[in-house]
Amino acid sequence: MDSQKVTLTEDMFRRVGTNEHKSESVVRPSISYWQDAWRRLKQNKVALFSMCFLIFMVLMCIFAPYIYPHAYDEQIIENTNQGPTAQHIFGLDDLGRDIFARVWVGGRVSLAIGLVGAVVSLVVGVIYGGISGYFGGTVDNIMMRIVEVLVGIPYMIVVILVSIVLGKGMGSLILALCLTSWTGLARLVRGQILNLMESEYILAAKALGTPTYKIIFKHLLPNTLSVIIVDTTFSIPSFIFAESFLSFIGMGIQPPNTSWGAMAALGQQQMSYYPHELLFPALAISLTMLAFNLLGDGLRDAFDPKLRQ
Amino acid sequence: ACGGSGGNKENGSSVSQQEGKNPGDGKQVVNIAMTTDPDILDPTRSDDAQKNQITLEVQETLIRMKDGKITPGGAKSWETSDDGLVWTFHLQDNKYSDGTPVKADDYVNCMLRTFDPEVGCHNAGMFYCIEGGEAYNTGNGKREDVGIKAPDDQTLEIHLNEALPYFLLMANCANLTPVPADKTTGEDNLTYGSNAEGMMYSGPFAIESWTRGSQIVLKKNENYWDAENVKLDTVNLILAQEENTRQQMFEEGNLDMLTGINSEYRKKMQDKIDSKEVVFEENANPSSSYICFNNNDPDGVFSNAKIRKAFSLAIDRESFLKNVQKKNKPAYGLVPYGINNEESMYREEIEDPLLKSKDEDPVALFEEGLKEIGKTRDEITVTFLQSNANNDTKLNSEFFQRQWQEKFGITVKIDTAADNSTFNNTVSKGMYQICNTGWGADYNDPMTFMQCYLTGDGNNPAFFSNSEYDKLVNEAKSEQDMKTRQEKFAKAENILINEDAGIAPLSYSFQENLINKNLKDYGINGSGGPLIELKNAYME
Amino acid sequence: MNTETREPLIKVTHLKKYFPLQRKKVLKAVDDVSFEIYPGETMGLVGESGCGKTTCGRTILGLYPATGGTIHYKGKDISQLKDKKDLLKFKKDVQMIFQDPYSSLNPRMTVGDIISEGMENHHLPGGHARVQELLEMVGLNKEHANRFPHEFSGGQRQRIGIARALAVKPEFIVCDEPISALDVSIQAQVVNLLMRLQEELGLTYLFIAHDLSMVRHISDRVGVMYMGQLVELAPSQELYDKPIHFYTQALLSAIPIPDPDIEKTKTVLPLEGEVGSPIDCGPGCRFNGRCKYATETCRSVTPVLKEVEKGHFVACHVINGET
Amino acid sequence: MVKYILKKLLYMIVTLWIIMTATFFMMNMIPGDPMQNGTKVLPEAVAKNLEKKWGLDKPITERYARYIKNFLKGDLGESYTTPGLTANEVIASRLPASLRLGLQAVIVGLVLGLLIGILAALRRNTWVDFLAIFLAIVGVSVPSFVFAALLQKSLGGSFFPIVGWVTKGMGLPEQFRVTALPTLSAAIGGMATYSRFMRSSVLDVLSNDYILTARSKGLSEGEILRRHVLRNSITPIISIVAPQVAGIVTGSFVIERIFSIPGLGRYYVDSVNGRDYPMIMATTIFFSAIFIVSIVVMDILYALVDPRVRRNLIK
Amino acid sequence: MSHLLEVNNLNVSFHTYAGEVQAVRGVSLYLDEEETLAIVGESGCGKTVTSKAIMGLIATPPGEVKKESEILYKGKNILKYSKKKWQDYRGKEAGMIFQDPMTSLNPTMKVGKQIQEGIRKHQKISKQEAKKKTIELLKKVNIPNPEERLDQYPHEFSGGMRQRVMIAIALSCNPNIMVADEPTTALDVTIQAQILKLLKDIQKSNHSSIIMITHDLGVVAGMADRIAVMYAGEIVEEGSVRDIFKNPQHPYTYALLNAVPNPELENKAELHVIKGTPPDLISPPKGCAFAPRCKCCMQVCQEYEPERTEISVGHIARCWLQDPMAKKIYKFDDARSVMME
């Protein structure tokens, strides 16, 4: 302090007055919501890595089958169940097919189904739950009873009916997948929205004459984003397994095409003798899941402006 | 299991514990797995291997097989009339576990219930050879007119429509066991066998407790006519539906027998087998698996015999059995090993019919067939209907798919039936092209297989129809000369499998079993009788 | 101020708002309140917390359906506004600044979106430029449009709320305790802003607060509420100088004064006795349990607003200790 | 409260009725019939006879009316696949095991899930947290039957029996041993979900002001966790448990199969498979009832835990 | 001379995504027995953080109490306390009344239990006795029918009543120090008056000291013995009530006093405001933190931090205007009138 004093001159005690502009300009550079979310996502190393991993998986699913020398349906029948070798790095399955090739072919189906299923039930669940929660009262009561009815009817019967009415194919597979899968999310969203309806900003929006659909989509849903993300990322494996179940009963993809779920189900039988047949598809599912979840966590944080500093 | 045997741990599985806790030297306990959960133990309705296994330990059939030979069971002797149409059985002095004597009427009652339309027994068709049976069963006849009578308490008379040389072999069916009429009156006619308490036990063992979905405990029946030769005190039948589970239980000593193991497991256990720690045994299990072509194919593909045969020949059965199924033996005929024609084993006498054509080129045949039906290769898409029983069925179809696609350059689609019911429904209505099914012997005679492919038979999923075949098989029914009979069968089989290729045989089933080395004198039956005969077994 | 001759902008007559509770009980949040607000004036509304100020304001705006009574806006009964277009127009004309600056802004919307929401709803032109203009009008920065509510202090948030209300060019604004949650220096900023806007845009305010000193400063007339009822209504200076109702007197005496000498000597009129409950209350003056002058009449007859002096209304049976 | 429950009961009855009706008509629309069950084909006359016995020859509306009539009398009909047993008997004998397995699994899943979730929240961004996320993900992405098989392989043996279930007269310790592995296998999926939700819920609660109040009283961290954090963070979990309870009860048929548990799960699958109409209806009714009841129970629990909700609930 | 509580050079930072928020920067203050110290200042200037630091309630992470900080209670540095000692200190020696009564009570715990918790923790007494004590406390804070109220939940209480419950909790172990963080901001004036009276009464009967945090100068005038004025994490002026109200020496203090509407002001006249916003504490300005908003700002203010200058005994200000050199150029009154413009 003393050292400072020395430098003080009378000049320095001249009045400069307020510099309002300066006091206001302690602002940080302002960027848009999406830019900011993206910036924050980039800062999250784990989420970024997960995203790269997922992109890698997708690229592999698209291209690997073209590059890899072994076809996914080629049966090297003499060497069934062979463990990993230099030639077949993930080994062969119980019909002597290359598991590495099959993992990527199966990934096409599983990733697509996982994503489509997640997106469809996300959309349906969110809209349904949103409407139910927003209107409350009798509407809510009836809508929730419908959910209960849907969950109550035996799934097998519904699925068989779907396959009869629509035939077997991707469309009916997705329909069967999503028929009840959205109900959990719908209930979750509804609960959240019932809470949010108490918020004053909803009242404010009503006072401004904001139409109902806008209140739901602009005010309510964004604020339930974190549960939605968690639930959705968590639901992906259940779609992957549901697909394998539906394929098993003949609704999904037809052999020799395959999926991770189907491979895992097959591998599970061989678990004690040929663990590699379960290991690789299970690993593919788990790692993808892990990546989805970590990315989901990152997204949730990135989209939460409260965490923005 | 615990009779001082070294391999067993003190704390067995919970289910065997109540009984097996005290490994006193006198205790004779055996633990066997149930692979499915039996729904009813009414002998009349015992229509699958699992139910047979249980029923035949606790009920006494007229005869019992021992080492492939017919031995007296509930009947101590029997004779047939000269025309072969009337069988007379003289019964043992047998008693039910509660001490009531077994009467001939009880056998009559059981058989009558088999035909009783109210009961709806799946096995009834097998016994249509009994006079008046079919009529009663289908509602066109009266109960009194069925040709099974009890002139006195110890005598049973059975009147047949035709002189079937193999009828005696059907006498170890659960449908020919005693069920007292007073237990099956009114409501009980339908509910008999749904709980352990309401049943009567005439066999070497009696059910002591039945926990549905879990286990059945059998106790020695002290009133059994041959009780002195029954050495086991207790048999625990433990439900274990997963193969892995059963294997682990066997290794832990919770099971004394493991049937139908696969080659992987055998390899794993080979050391123990070699060192005689466990006993390995193989037996023919007379059932065969085959591919059914829809001979009435609505698409007009498999109505052509050449195409059928091409498809049949295109399958590399050796590779299939060795690399995919890893058990059983390749089949080129219908009648499996373990089926006798009188004394001789049919399959050992008669060469597999398809072997004759083994060297024919399937592709050439296929092309000929195509020409006949006037289609080109590209026009053909074939759909394989697959049941969704388990992952193995899937594997099999994918193997066939690949084989056909590769060889014929056509598209083979796999269509999976949503469930059992759908599969049966689709097949029985003929709304499929190819599917995979099989048949297991009901009794130890080729007829049990051959009669299925008679024109219009209910169990003819291929809708196979060949008048020559019909003629041969029908003649064989009452042919008393065994040699001629065998020839007729051989000719018929050749028509079905080779000439007309109505179906494509895949495999004969062989069972590999592992047995606790201390278990002695058990029997493993092929056709008829309990799968595992424990009447004389004991633990060393 | 010669307000009487003019046509009132808002006319509230016998307004009632009851909230049904469990077991058939009702909470009478607003019970028979009547007053008028004239164009261009600020009417203050004070009273202790929970006395129904917010409810009153929201009912006037039609955010809560009224249980009884009528509200006329520019001579039209708002409960009769059935036409969608009319309703939208009404929602454009009247606005509210919410009490709680924290919960009244959607945390996931940028300030720009919050402000432009109303403009979009009413298809008002201007877009981005108008948002910036509004931000500057309320003393915020242009760049703030891209930020989120939580990045602002309470005072700034309150100003966002004000900008949101102003965006639709309303004529009448209910300011629901816009300053209670703020610290002194920011309170002053917000009040200045409101006054400036009134001057520039000719707005009419219903200014709700419980801090009498601020209300006095901004309002032309002030109403005092107690448990759902209006107990006193007078021009602000008049009310401050000559409070009549005992509750008003107590309220005024409790205002802390930022001067240690006065503070240490001043006496706060004690408000003792039973605080009544707005749930299923019967007739009688709601204040009687805490009023030292209460008589039998006070317990049985509900007092109505009487004009004691010109423009000064009081609802009390016992004025200045005399019956 | 009583009124609330009565009202819910009424809703439940209506919902159940709709489920029953829909199921009844839908199951009759799918192909296949109960006669084509076994490996052998029934003679047509016999099949006709059975059809008549089961009333399948009547028009569907008449059958529906009769079903409802019988249902109201408490008669669910006779199972086709287990002749001699009425659906009532099957349910009565099998439901306890399923319910027990389901409830034990939910409880174990909850306890473990909550514990993991709490630990993860308290040790946020440490290896504990990461391990918890990892566990959760493994928990959802590996199916329960794989876990069951692994558990059986690794722990099954003399202490934890490989198959079997509680029988009469078993002591508590023994019941524990018998049920441990199946319960654990069925619990893992739920555990994963609960731990994830619990983690964020605990974090939410920890950021509340009343935690500071509790600290300012001088309470130790343990006391704060027990008294203040737990109760408040469990409330959001409760609402996701309800569907899971029903899910575990219906979804445990694989586990029931692997461990030979005499539960109802088998019928849920097999009854459709064999077109055992009375059993389809019976299992549907029971599982739906369990689902709906668990939702109501959870609502009530929610109210018990959170006094604020209590008020709204009654309203 | 030793004070009951002495805070020396308190520095608290929060580590956030954006960087380190230096919320409290070198605060020093003291508190004597039976004294009321008021801390005033704009929102966000670090009042709550300071009080939380005194209670040891700064959550780490993200918070961090810097090493050089010292808080002496009865001569002992509590920042060096073990967990156990902290638990004994909190509640028993020092109790805190939090800012927001709506969120500071556990919504799912009965009010009685929340009060008893602290009592039972610090005083080894039976449940019965604790209950009795709780009822006494509730009576003391003027809650009618305490016996029934005990078993109710916070949401069944009005805001004022909740704040009283908070006070009861803070009082439950007769602490020597009561830290009251804006105890009345959420309340209306009548209730505010009651609560303030209550606090004063309790202080008298328990001989305790109060740290009162508020931005309501009226409240301060009525309650405080001494006042510390904070701005942007620093104490800018400190002195007795009269010093601050009658003889303020820091421009921020003038401005603060000036912003309150006073009865002399004409109806609807513009109120005096402090223009601008407080600095971002992630990068506090180089010189005096108030400089950008100060109408008397000099060049030196923008460059160098002012020092503590003692104006009279116990009256300290941190402002370059106190510098002898400034006094030469500026007249003190000038500065005041400039601020009041």
Ligand SMILES: Nc1ncnc2c1ncn2[C@@H]1O[C@H](COP(=O)(O)OP(=O)(O)OP(=O)(O)O)[C@@H](O)[C@H]1O
């Ligand atoms: N939606 C509602 N349902 C039930 N009661 C309500 C509702 N809104 C308000 N109340 C009750 O109505 C009464 C008046 O509430 P209101 O919010 O209008 O008071 P206020 O004067 O604005 O109080 P404050 O100064 O605390 O904002 C209170 O007792 C409150 O509990």
Ligand SMILES: Nc1ncnc2c1ncn2[C@@H]1O[C@H](COP(=O)(O)OP(=O)(O)OP(=O)(O)O)[C@@H](O)[C@H]1O
């Ligand atoms: N947990 C935290 N993380 C980051 N910054 C924080 C945290 N807590 C407080 N701060 C920052 O510390 C500074 C001082 O906050 P503090 O709560 O002490 O203000 P205050 O003076 O009590 O204001 P108010 O009057 O609004 O209560 C603020 O700028 C705030 O943003």
Ligand SMILES: [Mg+2]
């Ligand atoms: Mg209000």
Ligand SMILES: [Mg+2]
């Ligand atoms: Mg604060």
